[in-house]
Amino acid sequence: MSLVADDDTLEDVQDVLTILESYIFLVNIFLTFISIFINSFHLIIITRKSMRTSSINILMIGIAVCDLFTMFTTVYKYFNLVDRENPECITGDSLMKVYMDVTSWSSQYHFRRSSCWLGILMASVRYIIMRKMSNVRHTKIGEPRMGFILAAIVFFASVLLTVTWQFECKVIENRNFSLPVNCAEHQDINSHPKFSIILRPLSNIAAVLITRTYFILDATISNFIPCLAFPTLTVLLLRQIHKINERRSEMRRTSVTEENEEKHGLTTKVIIFITISFFIAEAPLGTIATLKTFIDRSNPLFRLLTEFVVYFTTLVTINSLLHPIFCIVMSSQYRETIKSLLRIKRKTSVMSAQKKVSFGSTQVIHMT
Numbered sequence: 001m002s003l004v005a006d007d008d009t010l011e012d013v014q015d016v017l018t019i020l021e022s023y024i025f026l027v028n029i030f031l032t033f034i035s036i037f038i039n040s041f042h043l044i045i046i047t048r049k050s051m052r053t054s055s056i057n058i059l060m061i062g063i064a065v066c067d068l069f070t071m072f073t074t075v076y077k078y079f080n081l082v083d084r085e086n087p088e089c090i091t092g093d094s095l096m097k098v099y100m101d102v103t104s105w106s107s108q109y110h111f112r113r114s115s116c117w118l119g120i121l122m123a124s125v126r127y128i129i130m131r132k133m134s135n136v137r138h139t140k141i142g143e144p145r146m147g148f149i150l151a152a153i154v155f156f157a158s159v160l161l162t163v164t165w166q167f168e169c170k171v172i173e174n175r176n177f178s179l180p181v182n183c184a185e186h187q188d189i190n191s192h193p194k195f196s197i198i199l200r201p202l203s204n205i206a207a208v209l210i211t212r213t214y215f216i217l218d219a220t221i222s223n224f225i226p227c228l229a230f231p232t233l234t235v236l237l238l239r240q241i242h243k244i245n246e247r248r249s250e251m252r253r254t255s256v257t258e259e260n261e262e263k264h265g266l267t268t269k270v271i272i273f274i275t276i277s278f279f280i281a282e283a284p285l286g287t288i289a290t291l292k293t294f295i296d297r298s299n300p301l302f303r304l305l306t307e308f309v310v311y312f313t314t315l316v317t318i319n320s321l322l323h324p325i326f327c328i329v330m331s332s333q334y335r336e337t338i339k340s341l342l343r344i345k346r347k348t349s350v351m352s353a354q355k356k357v358s359f360g361s362t363q364v365i366h367m368t
Contacts, residue, residue: 017307018185024310029078031317036071039064042324048337056271058147059122060327062154063274066115067320073108074317080104082186085306087169089183091193095171098195102169109222110162112282112316116226117154119278123233125150126271130240161218168214170200181298182306219293223286230279237272270330274323281319284312 043064051057080101083089087105092098129142140146175196179189288305295302327334 013304017304017311021307021310024314025078025084028310028314028317029075031314031321032071032074032078035317035320036068036075038321038324039068039071042327043068045324045334045337045341046327048341050337050340051333052144054142055144055147055150056122056125056142058144059118059125059151060323062118062147062151063115063122063323066111066118067323069111070108070115071317071320073104073111074313076100076104077108083183085186085310086180086182088180088197088199089186091179091187091191091196093194095173095195098171098197102166102171102197106162106166109165110158113161113222114154114158116222116278116282117158118151119274120226120229120233121150121154123230123237123271123275126268127233127236127240130237130244130268161221164214165218168199169197171195171197182303185303215293219286219290223282223289227279227283227286230275230282234272234275234279237268237275241268241272267331270326273326273330277319277322277326281312281315284315285309288312 043061045051046057046061046064052061077084080097081104082091087102090098090101090105092101125141125146173195175192179187179191179193179196181189183189288309292302292305295305328338
């Protein structure tokens with residue numbers, strides 16, 4: 001009796017979430033367009049020569065790129081997918097359209113995973129630099145080249161997981177069996193779409209175990225480890241700041257002060273706030289993804305967790321908006337780069353205006 005009551009409660013909660021879902025999607029797509037605009041400007045600033053001076057800033061460039069592409073996939077999914085919550089519910093009348101839909105899901109997984117790990121590496125590099133500031137061997141990790149190497153490793157590792165996931169998805173034509181039960185919210189699961197996707201058929205128990213292991217590994221790497229890493233790194237960075245403050249007089253004597261801290265990239269305060277925002281945005285989604293790995297799709301709890309994804313995805317969008325804001329508020333190097341860029345543009349416009357005036361004057365002289 002209690003189980004039936006629990007199921008009814010879950011369904012009631014899900015009904016409420018479903019009613020609000022369309023409004024949340026609208027809010028998220030609105031924030032997404034703002035994020036695309038702000039992060040495009042952010043990418044212009046962070047890629048300036050004056051900013052490409054450390055591995056931390058290079059990793060921040062990688063995060064900005066990931067944020068932009070994540071937002072682009074969000075826009076695509078909003079306007080082109082029938083079901084924006086479940087990749088296994090992709091259907092369509094065009095083979096190309098189905099492949100594009102699958103790619104949009106895998107791309108979003110790839111860029112969000114990469115963004116998380118770039119954030120983890122950025123905080124880790126800052127922590128190492130703060131601990132070993134006087135050790136030349138360790139400060140080399142702050143060089144731009146190291147940032148490119150770390151970013152390349154993250155992107156390559158994430159691509160391997162993404163390609164594996166996409167390989168597991170098989171497009172079939174003229175489906176003669178029903179769609180998964182969790183697709184019922186947005187389409188008729190007993191319809192027979194021309195094209196749809198399924199997980200590749202598994203021929204034996206070993207293949208089943210390998211596939212199951214992959215999904216658990218993916219959830220662990222993409223979600224669970226970042227959930228633990230972000231708060232851990234935040235605590236470590238805060239402790240290191242506390243130690244540096246206690247030895248402030250000694251740090252001044254060795255010329256390692258807050259004023260020259262940005263020689264090694266964005267300030268520690270910026271990185272701490274970015275790390276915290278990553279944790280707030282990704283921890284709920286990471287927890288949900290990990291739980292869904294162990295829950296059957298027909299379970300009402302699985303559908304409820306999927307509904308929560310819609311809401312927590314908005315936090316990811318807000319997180320992408322906050323990165324440039326943190327940089328502007330807390331990084332003097334970033335602000336100086338913006339000022340420099342705006343001055344260049346202003347000087348260019350003034351010079352072009354002067355040339356036009358000069359050219360006009362010359363024409364008048366010739367005419368007389």
